[in-house]
Amino acid sequence: xxxxxxxxxxxxxxxxxxxxxxxxxxxxxxxxxxxxxxxxxxxxxxxxxxxxxxxxxxxxxxxxxxxxxxxxxxxxxxxxxxxxxxxxxxxxxxxxxxxxxxxxxxxxxxxxxxxxxxxxxxxxxxxxxxxxxxxxxxxxxxxxxxxxxxxxxxxxxxxxxxxxxxxxxxxxxxxxxxxxxxxxxxxxxxxxxxxxxxxxxxxxxxxxxxxxxxxxxxxxxxxxxxxxxxxxxxxxxxxxxxxxxxxxxxxxxxxxxxxxxxxxxxxxxxxxxxxxxxxxxxxxxxxxxxxxxxxxxxxxxxxxxxxxx
Numbered sequence: 001x002x003x004x005x006x007x008x009x010x011x012x013x014x015x016x017x018x019x020x021x022x023x024x025x026x027x028x029x030x031x032x033x034x035x036x037x038x039x040x041x042x043x044x045x046x047x048x049x050x051x052x053x054x055x056x057x058x059x060x061x062x063x064x065x066x067x068x069x070x071x072x073x074x075x076x077x078x079x080x081x082x083x084x085x086x087x088x089x090x091x092x093x094x095x096x097x098x099x100x101x102x103x104x105x106x107x108x109x110x111x112x113x114x115x116x117x118x119x120x121x122x123x124x125x126x127x128x129x130x131x132x133x134x135x136x137x138x139x140x141x142x143x144x145x146x147x148x149x150x151x152x153x154x155x156x157x158x159x160x161x162x163x164x165x166x167x168x169x170x171x172x173x174x175x176x177x178x179x180x181x182x183x184x185x186x187x188x189x190x191x192x193x194x195x196x197x198x199x200x201x202x203x204x205x206x207x208x209x210x211x212x213x214x215x216x217x218x219x220x221x222x223x224x225x226x227x228x229x230x231x232x233x234x235x236x237x238x239x240x241x242x243x244x245x246x247x248x249x250x251x252x253x254x255x256x257x258x259x260x261x262x263x264x265x266x267x268x269x270x271x272x273x274x275x276x277x278x279x280x281x282x283x284x285x286x287x288x289x290x291x292x293x294x295x296x297x298x299x300x301x302x303x304x305x306x307x308x309x
Contacts, residue, residue: 002052003305004091006060007099007297008039010075010136015046016298023302028295039078040088047089057093057309058085059301061102063137065156071096074137095308097152099297100141103131103253104152105307106291106300107143114293115251118261119273121285123249130246131291132237135254138185142244149307157240158185165235173228174199188233190256197225212259223264230265233257234272241286242277249287253296261290 003018010033017027027050036042039060047053064074071080082094097105107129129143131152138158144151162170162184170178170187173196180195181187187196190208198205201221206214214222237250260269273288293299 002050002054003056003302004043004047004050004052004058005298005301005305006039006043006046006058007102007295007301008060008073008078008080009033009063009099010073013039013042014295014298015043015050016295016302017050017052018302018305021302021306023295023298028298033076033078039073039080040085043089055089055091057095057305058089058091059095059097059305059308060085061097061099061297061301063099063139066096066098066101066154069096071098093305093308095301095305097301097304098139098141098154100131100133100139100253101152101154102297102300102304103133103251103291104129104141104143104300105150105303106293106296107131107251108150109299109303110291110293110296114291114296115289116261116292117287117289118252119270119285119288121287123287124247127248128244128246129248129251130240130244131251131253132240133253134188134233134257135190138189138254140240140244142246143248150303158189159183162187163236163239165239166232169228169231169235170196173224184236188229188236190254193225193229193256196229197222200225200228208256209259212263215263215265226260226263226265227268230260230269231272233260234269237273237288238275238277241283242281246286247284249289251289251291253291257290258292 005016007014062071069082086094126145131141140157142153193208197211215226
């Protein structure tokens, strides 16, 4: 019998199959969401590829709001119901969790090659940690140790209001007209960088990865946009640091974060993160790392499934 793991993002879904508690690397696959009408169709395609006929359990990480029994993908009209998934696919157990929570459950499974240190600082072992994801969307997951278990709390931090200090950086760069910013994540997710650069240049909007590529190639305007984004994201992370007090470390994830750290703005970003959150705060420095393992959320799904079993 097989344990099926799925990491569902706004753009693609990754699947893996685990047997006897170990992921079978040869069966890990990624599918483009645009190729499927819904998650069930993508899952059926994967089960056929993996030749899985009997499911012990299905664990799904979703980039969107999650309750104990339901979930919804924020940037696509896919919905998930644990009871329906169980009956349709014959899974004895179905677990739903937020994709950032999945990364939180993965932290203890990541080897030395699974993370890269961005800001060095003392780490309080077994103290609370915080995962922050900036990619197609934006969200966080506080990670706590309760006895000998890891517990990852649900959150939707990206759907709240944009913090004032982040807005100050935004408006200083492009002015007060920012119609694309309806909530916090619209400013600090990957598409937010694309919108920011288009507003600053008056040119046609290009993908955030193209903005970072242009900065890497010496485009001064692209570099200014990436540096402004680094200040905005850094300011938001400081607000989150005050809200969650992650003495066990901050762990960044997402394609736009990794792109930012490979850009000319890396040093500026590190400088911002190394500072104090506000003029009134005097907190010890906090360690910051970036999650570099692409399959980290699948490892988190596996850890969560084991805990639920």
